[in-house]
Amino acid sequence: MTEPQDAIPDTDPFALFAEWFALAEAAELNDPNAMALATATPDGCPSVRMVLLKGQDADGFVFYTNAESRKGQEIADNPHAALLFHWKSLRRQIRVEGVLEEVTREEADAYFASRGRASQLGSAASDQSRPLEDRQVYLDRVAALEHALGDAPVPRPPHWTGFRLAPARMEFWQDRTARLHERRQFTRLADGSWTSTLLYP
Numbered sequence: 367m368t369e370p371q372d373a374i375p376d377t378d379p380f381a382l383f384a385e386w387f388a389l390a391e392a393a394e395l396n397d398p399n400a401m402a403l404a405t406a407t408p409d410g411c412p413s414v415r416m417v418l419l420k421g422q423d424a425d426g427f428v429f430y431t432n433a434e435s436r437k438g439q440e441i442a443d444n445p446h447a448a449l450l451f452h453w454k455s456l457r458r459q460i461r462v463e464g465v466l467e468e469v470t471r472e473e474a475d476a477y478f479a480s481r482g483r484a485s486q487l488g489s490a491a492s493d494q495s496r497p498l499e500d501r502q503v504y505l506d507r508v509a510a511l512e513h514a515l516g517d518a519p520v521p522r523p524p525h526w527t528g529f530r531l532a533p534a535r536m537e538f539w540q541d542r543t544a545r546l547h548e549r550r551q552f553t554r555l556a557d558g559s560w561t562s563t564l565l566y567p
């Protein structure tokens with residue numbers, strides 16, 4: 367079968383993301399919304415970890431976490447970040463780069479309230495990224511919080527929040543025959559519109 371000469375269209379990158387994400391949701395075994403989040407200290411030392419995409423629209427890509435974690439501290443000191451999706455079964459990758467902004471309190475409250483109670487308790491009891499002398503200490507903290515709350519709702523800790531990455535650049539990569547892969551990079555212009563170019567693979 368002959369491949370199309372130019373398979374990644376020069377179109378709205380958010381619409382293209384939505385199209386590829388829908389394919390990933392149908393194809394991936396689990397966590398199609400998993401993405402690597404790269405942050406860096408102000409002097410440029412990078413760190414990367416996986417997080418889950420919990421919202422995406424023309425304003426950007428949203429994930430939730432603990433703002434007192436290592437990533438949270440790096441974001442507070444340097445809001446520039448990058449995301450990477452790699453869908454192995456589709457042999458596709460999307461890179462996103464831009465600046466992070468904390469979501470509103472209402473958004474964080476709404477998302478926290480939508481989580482299962484066990485997840486709420488687990489995140490509320492976690493000093494994410496801080497040393498833990500024994501795993502049992504964490505399990506005891508979860509149990510103590512559960513006991514203290516009884517049937518009351520789990521309050522969202524103020525440091526448990528979300529961040530939205532507003533993309534300045536997005537790149538779509540697709541595996542092609544004989545490793546003649548295809549890349550299209552979209553760059554946001556000052557007026558908010560996008561320009562795109564193919565890149566050598």
Ligand SMILES: Cc1cc2nc3c(=O)[nH]c(=O)nc-3n(C[C@H](O)[C@H](O)[C@H](O)COP(=O)(O)O)c2cc1C
Pocket residue numbers: 397400413414415416417418419429430431432435436437438494495
């Ligand atoms: C597939 C996957 C999804 C994850 N999703 C999240 C998430 O949405 N939020 C989060 O805080 N941590 C998530 N984690 C855990 C992070 O990778 C990481 O261990 C944690 O956030 C602490 O990172 P930090 O010390 O760099 O702040 C996920 C891990 C995996 C493997």
